[in-house]
Amino acid sequence: MAVFVLVHGGSHGSWCWDACAGALRSAGHRVVSFDLPGHGQDPTPRDQVTLKAYGEVIRDQLKQCGSESPVLVGHSLAGIGIAEAMAHEPLAIGQLVMIAALVLKPGERAIDRIPESRRPSYFELAAASSDQSFALSAEVTRRVFFNDLNDTQASGYHAKLTPQPLGVYLETTRFDLSEISCPKHFFACRQDQALGLENNLIYAQRLGGSITTLDAGHDVMLSEPDLLAQSLMERLGMR
Template identity: 75%
Template sequence: MAVFLLVHGGSHGSWCWDACAEVLRREGHQAVSFDLPGHGQDPTPRDQVTLQAYGEAIRDQLERCGPQPPVLVGHSLAGIGIAEAMATAPIALDQLVMVAALVLKPGERAIDRIPESRRPSYFELAEASDDQSISLHADVTRKLFFNDLNESQAAAYHAQLTPQPLGVYLEESPFDLSTLTCPRHYLACRDDQALGLESNLLYAARLGGTTRILEAGHDVMLSEPDMLAQVLMALLGRG
């Protein structure tokens, strides 16, 4: 049986993994999710959240997994936190699975990968906030995150989102995830409206390893939790 450590993306929290984690546990695996600093129920002030804080939180959770190397699963913006976590001294992993996640080159910033048409709004929203964070309107999250969910589901999940600290977008990524020696897998989402399939496949190529395209939107763990869990379990033991 495997240990899955599930890392959420921007504006989300550990809650987004609940349904997927339940399927994994039902099949006998251990599934752990947690709130990154400034997200979900974590009390860290958002204007103090750094990429280093993301990395330290992920490393702490990895070290808590015990002697068995975990399957580390990162969604969306979790890609930059995972790179930060691995930069100092990579921790042994059974597998690395990136789900519609950013895979940056060393020295690249997440803000550099935001489409130019959307980039100014990130700074405008952060400047208008009290803590340099980004709060997206429900119409925006419906389009970007929840496009393959119904209206009531989209509204319920939007209500659980928290403002995203801008600071982590502005820091340079310190580590090339393709240098990890564990098996690496990228799960691209065909209907991803947040990153786009083209970017998914670019990040998959950067990561190396295997690539699979899922018939889902950006938040596949919410729209297709059973399917995602089955795909994750199917990756066990693959090199």
């Protein structure tokens, strides 16, 4: 049985993994999920959240796995947090899985990979906030995150989102995830309206390793948690 360390994306929290984590645990696996700084229930002031802070928390969670080499799973913006964690020091992981995630080259910034149509609003919302964060409207999250969920589900999940610290989008990536030597896998989401399928496949090629395409939206762990859990176990050779 494996140990899965699940890292959420921007504006989300560990709550987004609950159903998928439950399916993995039912199959006998151990699952760890947590809130990144300034997300979910974490009290870190959002104007103090940095990419370094993301990386430190991810490293701490991996170290707590002890001698076990976990399966590290990152969704969306978690790609840059995981890269920061790996830039600091080598960490033993058994396999790396990116789900509709940013895979940046050293020197790139997350903000530059956001569609130009949405980019200005991030700066405008952050400037209008008290803590340099931005909160996407329910209309936007319904379209880009929850497009394959029903209205009730989309509304409920939107209420759980927290404002996203802008600062981490503006910092440059220091580590190329393709350099990790363990088996790597990318799960692309065919209905992804946040990154788009084309970008999913670009990031998959950047990462290297296997590519699995799921017929789901950006938040596949919410819309298809059982499918995601089963796909993870099958792709990683588990049952």
